[in-house]
Amino acid sequence: MCPITKDSYSEPNQLVAVERIRPEPTRTGSDQQHPPPLVPCRRYPVCGEPLQSAMMSQARKRSLFAADDDEPMPAPKLHARGDEAHRHVAALVLARGGSKGITLKNIKKLAGLPLLGWVLRAAVDCNMFHSVWVSTDHDEIEKVARSFGAQVHRRSAEVSRDTSSSLETIQEFVRLHSEVDVICNIQATSPCLHPYHLQQALEMITLQGFDSVFSVVRRHHFRWQEVKEGNNKVTKPLNLDPANRPRRQDWDGELCENGSFYFTTRDLVLNKNILQGGVTGYYEMKPEFSVDIDVDIDWPVAEQRVLRYGYHGKVVRLMFCNISGCLTDGRVLMSGSGEDMVAINTKDTVGIQMLQSEEVEVVLVTSSVDLLNSVLVDKLAKRAGCEVAKVGEEPLKDLKLVLERKKLKWNQVAFMGNDKVDVSCLNLAGLSAVPSDAPIVATDAAKYTCRNVGGSGAVREFGEYILLQREKAKMKQDRIDTSSK
Numbered sequence: 001m002c003p004i005t006k007d008s009y010s011e012p013n014q015l016v017a018v019e020r021i022r023p024e025p026t027r028t029g030s031d032q033q034h035p036p037p038l039v040p041c042r043r044y045p046v047c048g049e050p051l052q053s054a055m056m057s058q059a060r061k062r063s064l065f066a067a068d069d070d071e072p073m074p075a076p077k078l079h080a081r082g083d084e085a086h087r088h089v090a091a092l093v094l095a096r097g098g099s100k101g102i103t104l105k106n107i108k109k110l111a112g113l114p115l116l117g118w119v120l121r122a123a124v125d126c127n128m129f130h131s132v133w134v135s136t137d138h139d140e141i142e143k144v145a146r147s148f149g150a151q152v153h154r155r156s157a158e159v160s161r162d163t164s165s166s167l168e169t170i171q172e173f174v175r176l177h178s179e180v181d182v183i184c185n186i187q188a189t190s191p192c193l194h195p196y197h198l199q200q201a202l203e204m205i206t207l208q209g210f211d212s213v214f215s216v217v218r219r220h221h222f223r224w225q226e227v228k229e230g231n232n233k234v235t236k237p238l239n240l241d242p243a244n245r246p247r248r249q250d251w252d253g254e255l256c257e258n259g260s261f262y263f264t265t266r267d268l269v270l271n272k273n274i275l276q277g278g279v280t281g282y283y284e285m286k287p288e289f290s291v292d293i294d295v296d297i298d299w300p301v302a303e304q305r306v307l308r309y310g311y312h313g314k315v316v317r318l319m320f321c322n323i324s325g326c327l328t329d330g331r332v333l334m335s336g337s338g339e340d341m342v343a344i345n346t347k348d349t350v351g352i353q354m355l356q357s358e359e360v361e362v363v364l365v366t367s368s369v370d371l372l373n374s375v376l377v378d379k380l381a382k383r384a385g386c387e388v389a390k391v392g393e394e395p396l397k398d399l400k401l402v403l404e405r406k407k408l409k410w411n412q413v414a415f416m417g418n419d420k421v422d423v424s425c426l427n428l429a430g431l432s433a434v435p436s437d438a439p440i441v442a443t444d445a446a447k448y449t450c451r452n453v454g455g456s457g458a459v460r461e462f463g464e465y466i467l468l469q470r471e472k473a474k475m476k477q478d479r480i481d482t483s484s485k
């Protein structure tokens with residue numbers, strides 16, 4: 001963690017978040033030095049100064065937007081720049097293909113969504129960026145990035161090594177994109193990011209005159225260091241006096257980078273070779289949003305966290321559901337008398353009713369290449385109480401017309417498909433899913449992969465998923481609305 005020095009900003013009323021930071025050299029991926037592990041203490045050296053009292057006497061420092069605090073702190077009296085309206089602010093997610101530890105970590109599915117998707121969804125939905133980019137060296141990552149609405153910067157081999165630092169990679173992007181003035185490097189490894197985190201932190205740059213802002217979490221960790229004394233190794237407390245151990249509630253704790261995002265300027269990145277500098281602020285995020293996936297054992301914990309605290313997108317108003325392969329298992333049974341038959345599972349019809357009762361309209365989709373005859377389709381639709389959309393070889397074209405008619409946007413739509421022709425809709429929809437037996441080309445494009453196969457409860461499963469996300473999005477919105485009153 002960078003040391004935050006106290007030669008703070010001198011204007012009155014700027015007791016929070018405005019501190020000058022002495023940057024340390026940026027660490028590189030594989031050769032960074034982690035602090036040595038704590039070993040059982042052999043000897044406690046006497047602390048140089050009574051750290052506890054120093055800690056206690058410190059004025060409580062908080063970020064300007066302690067995101068979840070009830071009373072926001074007063075803003076510093078900095079003025080917006082004259083040219084603010086003209087500054088191009090770009091979000092940039094670095095996602096290389098060669099991640100160590102977890103193979104292709106950046107697009108591995110976390111709770112049904114590619115890792116990268118969680119932060120891209122927040123970046124796109126925050127509606128504050130002039131552009132949202134992913135810098136990658138990998139074709140599959142490029143596809144996923146585009147499916148979440150990001151533009152793609154294909155980075156060079158020089159900045160795609162294990163040892164390439166984030167700074168070098170960001171510098172390459174900035175050099176090649178002369179339009180970009182402010183960059184927000186968002187790390188995919190911190191997936192519990194919400195649009196309001198980005199909105200509030202960006203306002204510190206655009207409205208309050210900070211040059212750089214990075215996300216932190218407050219920790220109450222007592223830190224120790226192993227030091228050599230002659231031939232002996234001793235452990236030395238770094239931030240406490242063992243004789244006067246402060247209680248958690250008597251200590252403000254320390255601000256630690258949580259790795260979620262770094263706002264910075266073109267000038268700092270290209271001319272000063274740093275991400276954090278100038279008038280530097282921090283944005284404090286609550287611990288529950290501060291997830292940092294580093295090693296593989298972090299993954300299952302992150303999965304639970306993201307389900308509970310992640311950003312689950314905009315509220316879904318309509319679901320398109322393919323009949324063939326989703327509502328049915330894709331088979332058409334033929335009787336001797338020449339009648340076609342299909343089977344649908346009551347689990348799925350109940351799932352559809354569940355959505356309808358929560359005011360999510362369900363439209364069944366049938367294609368000209370399906371073997372279903374129209375009488376059968378109408379019967380199915382009647383039983384499910386749904387409208388039917390008949391699509392041609394390019395479902396996207398026809399479904400666009402349905403959305404225009406209903407005055408809806410793709411980010412308000414959930415789409416369930418199961419084949420290659422569905423890829424563009426799976427990509428575009430705010431939420432999308434495939435049954436577990438869908439071909440890989442469709443699974444790759446879907447944001448959620450059901451555990452159930454087509455015709456056996458996959459529609460209900462996706463319906464439950466939609467309602468859960470919807471609930472979360474609503475709760476979050478209510479919370480934000482209430483706290484901003």
Ligand SMILES: CC(=O)N[C@H]1[C@H]([C@H](O)[C@H](O)CO)O[C@](OP(=O)(O)OC[C@H]2O[C@@H](n3ccc(N)nc3=O)[C@H](O)[C@@H]2O)(C(=O)O)C[C@@H]1O
Pocket residue numbers: 026027028029030032094095096099106159164165166167169185187188189257258259262275292293294
């Ligand atoms: C901005 C920055 O310095 N980020 C570094 C962060 C940061 O210091 C911590 O998260 C703070 O808690 O630490 C590292 O974090 P890590 O290696 O997990 O990288 C974070 C995310 O960025 C992608 N990345 C990183 C560097 C690079 N040249 N290209 C990339 O695509 C990774 O694939 C991953 O999605 C580290 O642990 O070594 C290395 C990162 O470079």
